Amino acid sequence: MDAPMDLRFTPAQEAFRAEARSWLGGNVPEPGSLRSLDTAEGFEDHRAWERAMYADRWSVVSWPEEFGGRGVGIVEWLIFEEEYWRAEAPLRVSQNGVFLLAPTLFEFGTVGQKQRFLPAMASGAEIWCQGWSEPDAGSDLAGIRSRAVRSPDDDGWLLTGQKTWASRGAFAEWCFGLFRTDPEAERHQGLTYFLIEMGTPGVTVRPIPQIDGETGFAEIFFEDAFVPDEQVLGGVGRGWGVAMATAGSERGLSLRSPARYTEAAHRLVALYRRHLDDDPVRAARSADAVAQAWMDAEAYRLHTLWTATRVLDGGSVGPEASANKIHWSETDLTIHRTALALLGPEAELHGAGTVAPWLDGYLFALAGPIYAGTNEIQRNVVAERMLGLPRT
Amino acid sequence: MDAPMDLRFTPAQEAFRAEARSWLGGNVPEPGSLRSLDTAEGFEDHRAWERAMYADRWSVVSWPEEFGGRGVGIVEWLIFEEEYWRAEAPLRVSQNGVFLLAPTLFEFGTVGQKQRFLPAMASGAEIWCQGWSEPDAGSDLAGIRSRAVRSPDDDGWLLTGQKTWASRGAFAEWCFGLFRTDPEAERHQGLTYFLIEMGTPGVTVRPIPQIDGETGFAEIFFEDAFVPDEQVLGGVGRGWGVAMATAGSERGLSLRSPARYTEAAHRLVALYRRHLDDDPVRAARSADAVAQAWMDAEAYRLHTLWTATRVLDGGSVGPEASANKIHWSETDLTIHRTALALLGPEAELHGAGTVAPWLDGYLFALAGPIYAGTNEIQRNVVAERMLGLPRT
């Protein structure tokens, strides 16, 4: 821990980058060639891409080799992400599993659970969705009402209730979710974290059309759906603590790598440059915002490297995950809003060539301050846990 | 009420404007020639200016003639204000009396009170300060603890307690303030509105130096200070309702006429223009903010004309006063912050020629979101009374 500060990557890390870049260069599908993730066919297109990555051990580089990874560290993972976004590779259909559930499985899962679930997750054979929010439990996640009662044979649980806003829920094979196993306990207690096969009798799905007409997420209904004891993660009644570990991942390091934003900022600068050639006076009005957007992404990159070093030194990520979530969600909005301002009246053109990625990205970015805990909730966390202000 | 919309002033109004402009042109002291309001000498300089205005019936144009005014309407008052600010006339040392107390006196005062207090207020013979906030009652004004008990002779009240943030408090002759006359009553009840002579035995003043080193406001201590019954305004125990009328004035129309902001915005445009000649690239970075500042002032002017017409038609100003206060305080900050950005590193130069009015104005503007009810409190009012959201 006493080496001097050095933001350069090591030769080994640069070699890893070169290998990743080379593989991605030869294998990434033509941008736009996969059908929409929100259709059954598109889902399979994306699954095939996961399978291809897995075949050459690129789908989960930071996992141990026994589960299909390369056992590399967090810095190499960040390098891989940079290359992945630079290559304009497809959105990861297995994202909920690989980035959210997997860190939790590594921390809380039994040996058997890891062996059962991780390789199939890494290969795309089993796609996961998240079953946390309920119609009346959003920001107030501890208000969960879906319940689980012991099965008659005492070998598992019968789940009943309704989950909502499950991204990929329409086509996923598996779902991880929180259910109330002790109706007597206090709000944050008596919750249990379950791994549920979507094909289980008693589980039905209703896709929810989004604002853009696509079916991005779904409601999941449970009626006495049986889940065996082996599919409890982290112990009965301990679901809240296990879930908070996942929530930290979603807000923090693992879901939103900086590359997503640094690449978008890079494309924004290119867009600005083109508009500067076409209509310099109008483009110049966006100059300040373009610079801010680029700096926001750059600050996020540096902050991530700072956090990664702390994690490598044995530190942990606490309420900074909430600061992180506020920053990346606002950065995403700044980048896309600035792009739409540059595009001007063109910005409403749905599905049009150069506009489409910016408009789609804007619609996606708009959800950023809402999902994974609204930014209002995150600001409460920052105020209470980073600044010591009293709870309301 | 069925004349068509017409934002032009009538010939009579334009004649009034011409008369005001002519008088101000011949009488306004050289800008900067009066000593600081926050010194005893400067206070007298400003009092002399009030006396001069009063002598020619320009100090309170909208008041009835019997009290020293011209009996003109709200539109003429707005016109006078435009001319006043355009002429760079001095700050009004009698502002608390003329703009805050007077509307309340007209509404709630007895004939005797009006005759006793209004002319001396109009002539500057008696300058008023405000005694509302207390060390523990700021945003929570209803938390007032200063109290009044009946005098032994039952001909008045004995006041005890502490008031703070009294602008002009160091030199004023009179104070209007709220005291608790019924210690048993609920928070908003049992309060009474008193008019208090500062020379009363038992009243002492401690000036509070401000952030800029000037003594802008003061604490006022009361120890069994006797106030006769004739100096109760609006009835014993009715102080809250009377005070809210004054608060509406402070937030709304009468304290902050648009001319203050439209003139500042006009000077900002001139400053921008000068910088555009000196360093066009750097100045251009402020272009958007300069335009926004000018528009904010213009929108405030139009909103005031809109409200003035409603008032002339017999309407009243409700929670819009809170929206108003948020807007003018933010406008003032926008204007001055933009000016300081144009000035760049010069902006820290205290007391320097061209910088001084902008830096002083910025320091004053910074207090805007705080006094007269913080903007946080105003947003609560807008949410609850304009949007019907539930009280917390």
Place this chain on the structure above:
Amino acid sequence: MRFAFTEQQIEFRDAVRQVLAKECTTDDLRAAFDSPAARTPRWATLAALGVVGLSVPVAHGGLGLGLVDLVPLLEEAGRVGLPEPLLETTALAAPVLAEMAGARPGTGAATALRLESIATGGMAAAVGAPGSAAAPLAGADGGDLFVLHAHGADGPEVHVVESGAVAVVPVPSLDPTRRLGLARWNPTPESRVATGALAASLIGRTADRAAVATAAELLGLADRMIGLGADYARDRHQFGKPIGSFQAVKHLLAGARVKLEFARPAVYGAAWALDECNPAVASRAASTAKAYASDAASEAARVSLQVHGAIGYTWECDLHLFLKRAWALSEAWGSAADHRSRVLSSLIESS
């Protein structure tokens, strides 16, 4: 000085509000999203009320009224997300035709017929923005009458053509009721209604009218989105109480409401300036109005979506019907930043 609408203007607005509350529900709006059209039965109703022909001269079957009269109705159109092209037809095309009819009585027949057809609801328009000949026009897909610009030998020209003479390539918008399209056509001496200085002035005044009319619709949209957000915040409970009792939610909505409060007089004042003042003053007022209304509506959209949370992101929640229109209109006929830039140029020229 009198800055208020007349009782008659308010009565007309209230009558239109009542009709639209019935005839333009969110169910109707969803139907319009599925199959957008210009001349619907609702359009006929508005024509019968005199709304569509409001700025058509009385001699041609209209009410012969000005922008001050129209603005409250456009605000109502915004409030319900009216999918028909009231803005393009009544605020923009009709005044151009009316001016032609007055200025060149000789060209009378065709222009008069078109004005009468507008007033009776028989023609709906699309109007080109200055300097964007290659850009899609709102209302073009399915439009009857086109007011277009061309660059002729003597500079700018204004042409009026009917749908038979225009090939329209539809362009998808996030809001299908915008009926965007690229118009291809051949300018002819017959289609030309103005050249030179007159054309330049007409194009400039049309852009100013468009800025104010769009701003008026944005006021209605902003009010509606804030209202939807406030309704939801009263109904939705979390942590055992309505989310509208949380200060964070209150202050989001209050901030948007304050912006709307100050946008309104700016828009009304600009409408009056366009009806009554010289072009320089009117242009600056129009730009102030559009900049303010665009920002107010953008903020209302952002805040309402944030208050709704995930439900606001779904097709089944009504919010998106207004969000999409607000996003489109915020940028249409000049963004807030474009108009701030115009305001500043005008201030510098006149100072």
Place this chain on the structure above:
Amino acid sequence: MRFAFTEQQIEFRDAVRQVLAKECTTDDLRAAFDSPAARTPRWATLAALGVVGLSVPVAHGGLGLGLVDLVPLLEEAGRVGLPEPLLETTALAAPVLAEMAGARPGTGAATALRLESIATGGMAAAVGAPGSAAAPLAGADGGDLFVLHAHGADGPEVHVVESGAVAVVPVPSLDPTRRLGLARWNPTPESRVATGALAASLIGRTADRAAVATAAELLGLADRMIGLGADYARDRHQFGKPIGSFQAVKHLLAGARVKLEFARPAVYGAAWALDECNPAVASRAASTAKAYASDAASEAARVSLQVHGAIGYTWECDLHLFLKRAWALSEAWGSAADHRSRVLSSLIESS
């Protein structure tokens, strides 16, 4: 890749923090506001600790360390509002002299003496910003050593002169410890230390170092102001509870804290880039750092004042001691907007 301070750097910072907590209290700061000076007993203490001579080469009595080592100490200086010119002397003047001593061993004697004097606390500096020859310099009033710019026949020149050769006209700042002054002097061949390309490079690198060093002080100032605001919000009660339990107050402070969180790595990364990378990369990083830190400190100032309410507006509340420094340093050596503009130019050139 390793992005952290070393244990040694952290220990040094903690030691300096401890000393400053005792030697630079707000009472001390008030005394400094009353009679500002450069070489105070506190300055001697800092010199004895090696802080003042940190970037003076070992051969001349300093520690010979870089900006990465200095930045955590500047952050501490900001946290306590240190009134002495650590930034000007240690971050800016010493590296210029060190480079001269290395590049032109012939000029040795005077430069070596000055470096040694800096390291022992015997000289405090003022440094001119590029392109602002007529602007007041921080630390000039009462300064010992001046690094100044002139325009010579071959372009820009850098000169080093001592107080005897400079006439300083004091200029009042809102923060008297800035000791602003206008420096009048006669450039001579003896005072000249660099010309042409070397001078241009030296001026550019000095500006970049100044941006990062100022940014580091702003981090400490922002942290202090947020801390004062949070302390007050815990203590102050209204409506029967601490104001810090109101969501509006929480979110104000949280927003400022998040900005600070992301400004920190930007500043640390820029310090490293200035020590290790090519000038173009280093300049862009320096501008990013200054823009971020200026905005973070401005936001912290605004928010802390708002949370304090009227008491924050008084001389007796400590807040203003930090507000004024933050306002001055946010604009010094380039505002956030100036640096954003530099960042964008650099991105466009390199894209």
